[in-house]
Amino acid sequence: MAIEFVPLPLPASADPSKFAEFGREVKGVDPSAIPSNPELFKQIHDALYKYNALLFRGATVSPEDQYALTKAFDPTSESYGHGNNKTEKTAKSILHPDLKTIPRVPQVQLIGNGTVYNHEGLAEAMLKHPSHTTFHKTRVSEEDEAKGFTRYYRWHIDAALYNLNPPKVTTLYGLNVPAGKRQTIRYDDGTGDELEVPLGTTAFVSGATMFDILPADLKSVAIRSRVKYAPHPYVWMAPSRAMSTGLGIESDGLEMPLSELPEWEESRIKVFPVVWKNPVTGGLHFQVHPCGVMELYVDPLPEGANREGALFPDGAHLTDLKEVRDLLYKMQRPAIAPSLVYPHDWRDGDFVLFHNRGVLHSVVGAFTKDQVRAFHQCNLAASDEPAGPTAEDVKKWA
Known part of the structure; x- marks a missing residue:
């Protein structure tokens, strides 16, 4: 066969x-x-x-x-x-x-x-x-x-x-x-x-659909962004509680303080692009684990890009946990609609x-x-x- x-x-x-x-x-x-x-x-x-x-x-x-x-x-x-x-x-x-x-x-x-x-x-x-x-x-x-x-x-x-x-x-x-x-x-x-x-x-x-269905302004943010994960994220998030959709953590300030985590090193913290490139198809996949993210880096718009209506045209470093989570949720939630699961x-x-x-x-x-x-x-x-x-x-x- x-x-x-x-x-x-x-x-x-x-x-x-x-x-x-x-x-x-x-x-x-x-x-x-x-x-x-x-x-x-x-x-x-x-x-x-x-x-x-x-x-x-x-x-x-x-x-x-x-x-x-x-x-x-x-x-x-x-x-x-x-x-x-x-x-x-x-x-x-x-x-x-x-x-x-x-x-x-x-x-x-x-x-x-x-x-x-x-x-x-x-x-x-x-x-x-x-x-x-x-x-x-x-x-x-x-x-x-x-x-x-x-x-x-x-x-x-x-x-x-x-x-x-x-x-x-x-x-x-x-x-x-x-x-x-x-x-x-x-x-x-x-x-x-x-x-x-x-x-x-x-x-x-x-993750490809998650990126494809984004409106243009959020596609622009996604393609320019990197996420920084917490050290020992599964320990860090353990005292917290998740959202009802399972798509991230509620921002109630319950995360374990970094000082109380098992020993960690800054050099071992992971910072990854929001969008990952498929090695065979060349396609783009929105790949973020929303529960473990701590910060978000957005690069400035490339030279010559249309700035009208653009979010963070000059780049940004978002450190407010609720702001980071809210933005990621806005980008990821459409892709877990029942018709896309x-x-x-x-x-x-x-x-x-x-x-x-x-x-x-x-x-x-x-x-x-x-x-x-x-x-x-x-x-x-x-x-x-x-x-x-x-x-x-x-x-x-x-």
Whole structure:
């Protein structure tokens, strides 16, 4: 059977015109065979950067296979994307409860829900599906939750955002996917937006679409900007609470003071472009993890650019956290509209490979304690920083 790339089935809520180049199911190839076949890997590599998410149904993938395929996209990468200690050796990190390391392949993490026994060298692993109820400032009431209402947990890029570079790809392998009633995501932000999704979906949005749909004045800001992330951002943000859409943190001044964080160095703080350039297509992706951002730098308009109606024509350095967050939210919120979200309907044996530098994603929903869910996740801290827009890109869009 020849390799095929078949469009993913979209929910009725999705705008098909915005998904023409997003997501493909790959047929006719075993994921474990890809790393050792250079010609096949080149096909998968280029398809991943073109479509941003690839799905293999009914796959059988060992932790070693998953690590090998993930590493093939960045051969000199080695450690798990958050570091092999994952949480900077502190239980204060918001990532602390969510990850269990596979002992013989420490770059692969076991995630899910419920208690898993005798799994890949782990005698017993108690897993907890992240829920908005522990992270958002407000929550869906227990009564509404019982009726099937839920929220996005946290829109993000898989990245440590301090010391390590964002992984190029993430692989997710669904070993045990519990069945259950569909849920309805409520945005609870005054828009009335809702989205019906499968239980425990992973929701994806395209960073390319996020940039494409911006009005001209905000495109100009995005193409000229860089974000500065907090040191140890998952510890820094832990006392805070997220917005109801999962798209960033409420500005209530609850972040941990920098003086109380684990030891950090200014040289290890990450400053990345707001817009990242796709290495295969040359496209531009709006790639910001809104929860971890601390400051925003905006370059001046390039020489000869039209200044009429331009925001920050002479550049800016925004340090007021609320101002930074409000501006980013204004730019990112349109792209998580229900019609622009792909909510994956997981099945046992689904193996998903996604372009971590081209999409944002979110955990969704909640499980009961007796709903056992087991996934393997792998991403590797990259060997290089993401490339930003070229001078030509800035001139075109600024």
